Amino acid sequence: MATIQTRTVLEALARLQHATNLELHAALESQLPELSLTSLHRITARLLERGEIGAVPTDARQAVLDTRPETHDHFVCTHCGGIVDVTLPASALDAIQEQLGTHLAEDGLVIRGRCAQCRAKPEE
Ligand SMILES: [Zn+2]
Ligand SMILES: [Zn+2]
Known part of the structure; x- marks a missing residue:
């Protein structure tokens, strides 16, 4: 069962x-x-x-x-909370790491923004 x-x-x-x-x-x-x-x-x-x-x-x-257990990047809509998988190039993490110095960035970046559906809707 x-x-x-x-x-x-x-x-x-x-x-x-x-x-x-x-x-x-x-x-x-x-x-x-x-x-x-x-x-x-x-x-x-x-x-x-x-x-x-x-x-x-x-x-x-x-x-x-x-549903995917392996580490991967995401786009999160700050408006509706919608989430989609994205694949950022390793160079993106490298560029971030360069800014961080001795702070360590990890794989599995989360990019925030407004999704297509929310952009299509008039501002609330
Ligand atoms: Zn949204
Ligand atoms: Zn995912």
């Missing part, structure tokens, strides 16, 4: 790419109506621990789970 649930959770996250536990829970409602948010938290925590999924380093209060 737990394995079927886990597989369904992985599939849902693969569809969403990036999602909080709350978003994932809403997406699974029709497939796993008996799955509580607490159980989902437990499943995703285990998947994170095993390195089967990742987490996006955002400033958001809610952890954002990532």
Whole structure:
């Protein structure tokens, strides 16, 4: 039973790419109506621990789970919180590192901005 649930959770996250536990829970409602948010938290925590999924380093209060466990770069919309994967050249990190001196920059850069959908909408 737990394995079927886990597989369904992985599939849902693969569809969403990036999602909080709350978003994932809403997406699974029709497939796993008996799955509580607490159980989902437990499943995703285990998947994170095993390195089967990742987490996006955002400033958001809610952890954002990532279907890709390996370190990669992200664009985060500061307006709607939308997240997309981006691949920045290694030279971008090098340029940042040059500015940092002895402070150490890490892979998995997060670029903030306004996404296409939000740009298309009039300013609120
Ligand atoms: Zn947006
Ligand atoms: Zn990602």
